[in-house]
Amino acid sequence: MDASSKLSLSGERFHVGYRLHAREAEAQAMAQHICLEQTVEFPVDLVPAGDIRDNIVGHIEDFRRINDDSYVATISFAIETTGFELPQLLNVVFGNISIMPGIRVDQLELPPALLRAFAGPRFGRTGLRERLGVATRPLLCTALKPMGLSVAELADQSYRFALGGIDIIKDDHGLANQGFAPYHERVQACVAAVERANHETGQRCLYMPNVTAPADLMLERALFAQQAGAGGLLIAPGLVGLDMMRQVADDDRINVPILSHPAWQGSLVTNPNSGISHYALFGQLARLAGADGSIYPNYGGRFAFSREDCVSICAGTAVAMAHIKPIFPAPGGGMSLARVPEMIELYGRDIIFLVGGGLHTHGPDLVQNSRYFYQLVAAL
């Protein structure tokens, strides 16, 4: 390693904004450390001269003060460090430094030369609207629950929701392949129930089963769902990996939209001084990994997201990312129907309203409750 390294690099770099929770001198040191830790992970004095030292090691492109305890460093990395694969991109962005307190990924800026490696969502906002035949209004979504119901009971629920005008009926993310409602049987029954309702209403309600599954069964379940006539898929990338969702989205045999669910990802966002921003995780990374809609807990519900967090997710689902399509924000989690008008005012019309339990508590009749939800949204 005496020789100076000369690599074949394009000169293209991607940028990551890191929020550093420390006093200025320490924050400066943290920024320098990130440049090494996320690339060569090697004692600075021994890093080979030439391209490795000059271009593989990250560059601090900008460093600015937010307040005495908070700084933002923008660090760039050669796009070649990612190998143009999602797991290694995640690794460069936040692999080892996830273990160091006080570092939070604020946002990603990925150049077209890197984004070219990723197809992103197959449908995005426009494609999902086309599938549903809903041009401009907000979309209505609910979940089949609770866990423990039989296939017949879940199918009956699907029928009622679809009859009442819900656009997207997803499995609750806790419905996997349990004995009380086995996956294949459940998918067939719920598809049939929704199709029956669609015949009656003339609408195109989509049923999206949960395909979050063991790694060797993900594609099998996704393909089964599509062949059975399901209108989309639910995946929790925290449980199976962002790249597993990417694989399903990229598979040309699969031509249905994907909703991502935030289960297990909470620890990445809930500590304001570390992890990943809501914007980057539920916006940018969900898109990069192929979701057409990104479910997250709405502010003011039973989870701890703030109004600003939610607005930032909405921004991340639509920010310019070359050919990567904008996707739907899908706020949910302890939402009541009463909050719909406030949410439309905040989020606008390109949104999926996910109302789960709230649709059951509004009144005893699920069809009526769904119709009420529909009319509430349609009237605005």
Add this chain to the structure above:
Amino acid sequence: MDASSKLSLSGERFHVGYRLHAREAEAQAMAQHICLEQTVEFPVDLVPAGDIRDNIVGHIEDFRRINDDSYVATISFAIETTGFELPQLLNVVFGNISIMPGIRVDQLELPPALLRAFAGPRFGRTGLRERLGVATRPLLCTALKPMGLSVAELADQSYRFALGGIDIIKDDHGLANQGFAPYHERVQACVAAVERANHETGQRCLYMPNVTAPADLMLERALFAQQAGAGGLLIAPGLVGLDMMRQVADDDRINVPILSHPAWQGSLVTNPNSGISHYALFGQLARLAGADGSIYPNYGGRFAFSREDCVSICAGTAVAMAHIKPIFPAPGGGMSLARVPEMIELYGRDIIFLVGGGLHTHGPDLVQNSRYFYQLVAAL
């Protein structure tokens, strides 16, 4: 849903210890909330009577005070809620509540009726020792780095480390399939280099390439490595999903040990009031997902783990879990050779010492540095 639910449940339950960061009344409410949120995710008044209400909803089995702001609730769940699949087990343990601050998974107690669904590590401590032909002493491990070196340079490094007596040479976790050292070429060259050294030393040094890869390429890379003669695999389950590691470990075509790497998992452990304990994540879950050795940052290095955290990981790698084999703790991360005696005193002999950069800084000759490391450990 008027009828009382009657499900086919075994009566077997698994237990999760949750540390709740709150005052007593709030902690009690959090525990009750976890029982619902992680299972039915449904308004409590509407949960169907019978088995769903009585047995699918979690049970608070124990609730005890640690101090005025901290309580531990032990909650049990019917094993059937997991569908006997790892992603859904993770979901029941910590899916939605990952998004709620103040809840930390302390430990899991999984009964044999649930563990039966998981093979765990193929080798474990005994199997890995057999592969290496090292009966009782601590194992020595290092990493090929820095990113940006050519295949020839990395192979040369492998040769020197193996010649010096290192037991396990792994790829740095940042080596993926970049153009400067493409995966297939790198694996073949490093395997050849290590085999050459093994012929000279009579030892059985194992080279473990990093197979953390896109979901559709994981098995291909793992199989290629094994066919090329690699002695093991490195996987970062935070980047690709715990169940992806489980799939590789379970695949009967693959008969080499696996080291897990903690990249991206940091946010789960670094906030003491939320996430998952070091014990459960790097001990219990790494084992359940098939790792034979669990890499984590040693205390006193450049990461933020405490001595107690590290001791708890060590305990988690060996605690009784039915047929699931004990695995090696593999502390690393900014470790110097000077700390080896202290670590043997703390961890004992069933340990993998991972020294990366420290093996380069000890002196200019990698073979000599490796021999020094070996003698240091062998002498103790």
